[in-house]
Structures are given as structure tokens and as C-alpha cells.
Amino acid sequence: MPETKRARRPDVKLVILGDMNVGKTSLLHRYMDKKLSDTISTVGGAFYLKQWGPYNISLWDTAGREQFHGLGSMYCRGASAVILTYDVTNWQSLAELEERFLSLTDTANHDCIYAVVGNKADLTDPPNEEEDYEGGCPIHKPHYASHLTPPVSPTTGSPVANREVRKEDAVALYQRILRYKVLDERSSPPAEKMCFETSAKTGANVDVLFETLFDMVLPSILRMRSESEASPTVDLEDYGPVSSKQTKGGCC
Numbered sequence: 449m450p451e452t453k454r455a456r457r458p459d460v461k462l463v464i465l466g467d468m469n470v471g472k473t474s475l476l477h478r479y480m481d482k483k484l485s486d487t488i489s490t491v492g493g494a495f496y497l498k499q500w501g502p503y504n505i506s507l508w509d510t511a512g513r514e515q516f517h518g519l520g521s522m523y524c525r526g527a528s529a530v531i532l533t534y535d536v537t538n539w540q541s542l543a544e545l546e547e548r549f550l551s552l553t554d555t556a557n558h559d560c561i562y563a564v565v566g567n568k569a570d571l572t573d574p575p576n577e578e579e580d581y582e583g584g585c586p587i588h589k590p591h592y593a594s595h596l597t598p599p600v601s602p603t604t605g606s607p608v609a610n611r612e613v614r615k616e617d618a619v620a621l622y623q624r625i626l627r628y629k630v631l632d633e634r635s636s637p638p639a640e641k642m643c644f645e646t647s648a649k650t651g652a653n654v655d656v657l658f659e660t661l662f663d664m665v666l667p668s669i670l671r672m673r674s675e676s677e678a679s680p681t682v683d684l685e686d687y688g689p690v691s692s693k694q695t696k697g698g699c700c
């Protein structure tokens with residue numbers, strides 16, 4: 449079979465979940481294409497194939513819209529890594545991860561790893577500024593109600609929005625995820641390593657997010673390879689429901 453026709457079998461699956469508009473598609477575009485592309489709200493899902501050293505990693509984008517919720521557990525089936533994404537300027541988007549998305553990961557692999565990712569960090573200025581909190585929830589302040597245009601960050605040029613989610617809130621969610629999964633905190637990756645703040649707009653922390661996860665799923669790849677040594681090659685054309693995209697990939 450000519451090289452171009454040969455099917456590449458994904459060795460491992462990574463899925464990105466989260467509410468609509470948090471920037472899931474933008475994070476994938478930023479990582480794969482190294483730029484922020486215009487996006488439209490995702491319909492169903494899409495996948496990308498990333499070559500990572502000798503391995504092929506399928507990256508699954510999902511729709512955050514409620515109407516596609518039923519598809520989520522199908523996308524998570526057999527996943528070795530799940531990125532739970534929220535928007536750092538939107539408290540509800542963090543709450544939704546626990547209320548709506550976490551249960552979708554019941555179909556993921558038993559050794560699946562979880563990352564909690566706060567995107568749109570460029571909209572906070574400075575990115576880790578302290579906010580006023582009451583009972584674990586941010587106090588919602590009217591930000592620029594008296595301004596016709598919001599103030600602009602001198603560093604990024606983006607409008608300054610109040611941070612609604614602190615890193616500690618994400619860490620606490622990660623710890624609750626481990627409890628939900630009945631995983632031992634001592635033998636699981638630490639929260640400080642698995643909670644990221646990213647910006648698909650500036651690219652901050654995007655490569656490090658994906659590549660940390662790629663390195664962490666290598667043991668899962670080796671386990672699955674040894675378990676399915678004899679299984680036939682899967683043609684990618686039969687694999688994804690919506691769209692696929694391939695790159696020449698990076699290296700480890």
C-alpha cells in the first residue's frame with residue numbers, strides 16, 4: 449500500500465471537555481497550528497492526530513453545548529487523558545465541570561489521567577491577582593459598568609476582566625475528581641502538576657499542557673500495546689465521526 453494510504457492507528461486518546469465558549473477548540477488550534485483561529489461553536493466533535501515521537505495521539509475536541517451532552521461519554525470511551533477546561537473569568541464554567549462533565553469520564557480508561565485547565569488567563573491582569581472571596585465563591589463585582597469600554601491590559605492589550613476562579617479552586621476540584629474516581633491522592637499525579645492556566649490567545653502554557661500529558665500517557669500506550677499486540681490496524685476513516693486533521697508532529 450502506498451505510504452499516503454497507510455492507516456495510522458492512534459496509540460492513545462486524549463479528550464478535551466468543558467462548557468461552551470471556554471476555548472477548547474481554540475486550545476487545540478493553538479497547539480496544532482500555533483495560532484488562534486476563528487472558531488465556531490463545535491457541533492458534535494472533531495479529532496486531530498498528533499505524532500509524538502513514535503506514537504500517534506488522537507486529540508478529541510467535544511462540543512460544550514448542552515444539546516450534544518449525550519455524546520460526551522462516547523467520546524471519553526477508552527480515553528487515557530481528559531482535559532477538563534473552564535474559563536478563569538467564569539465561575540459557572542468551573543462548577544459545570546463537576547456538575548455536568550465529570551460523570552462523562554466514567555467510560556475512560558481506569559488509568560486515565562485528568563488535567564484541570566483554566567483558559568483565557570490573558571483576560572486577567574495580573575494573571576494571578578488576588579480577588580475577594582466569600583465562602584469559596586468569588587464576590588461578583590460590577591467590573592466596568594460605569595465604563596463604556598473596559599480598561600485594557602498594558603501587557604496583552606486585552607480587556608481586563610476580573611478573575612472569577614482562583615487556582616486553589618481548580619486544585620480543590622482536582623482533589624474532588626480523585627475522590628470521585630476513588631484514586632489515591634498519594635499515588636496520583638499531584639494537583640500542582642495537573643492544574644494549568646492557559647491562554648489560547650497568547651499561547652501561554654498551551655504547549656506545556658499538551659506535552660506534559662503526552663509524556664504522562666506513555667505508560668498507558670505501552671500497556672495498551674502489549675495488551676493488543678495481535679489486534680488488527682484500525683483505519684482512521686472508520687474511527688472518527690466528524691473531521692480529522694493530521695500533522696507531521698513533534699518529538700519527545
Ligand SMILES: Nc1nc2c(ncn2[C@@H]2O[C@H](COP(=O)(O)OP(=O)(O)OP(=O)(O)O)[C@@H](O)[C@H]2O)c(=O)[nH]1
Nearest residue numbers: 468469470471472473474487489490512568648649
Ligand atoms: N481572550 C481569550 N479568548 C479566547 C481564548 N480562547 C478562546 N477564546 C475565545 O473564546 C471564544 C470561544 O472559543 P472556542 O474555542 O470556540 O470555545 P469552545 O470551548 O470550543 O466552545 P464550544 O465549541 O461551543 O464548546 C472564541 O471567540 C475564542 O476566540 C483565550 O485564551 N483568551
Ligand SMILES: [Mg+2]
Nearest residue numbers: 472473489490
Ligand atoms: Mg469548540
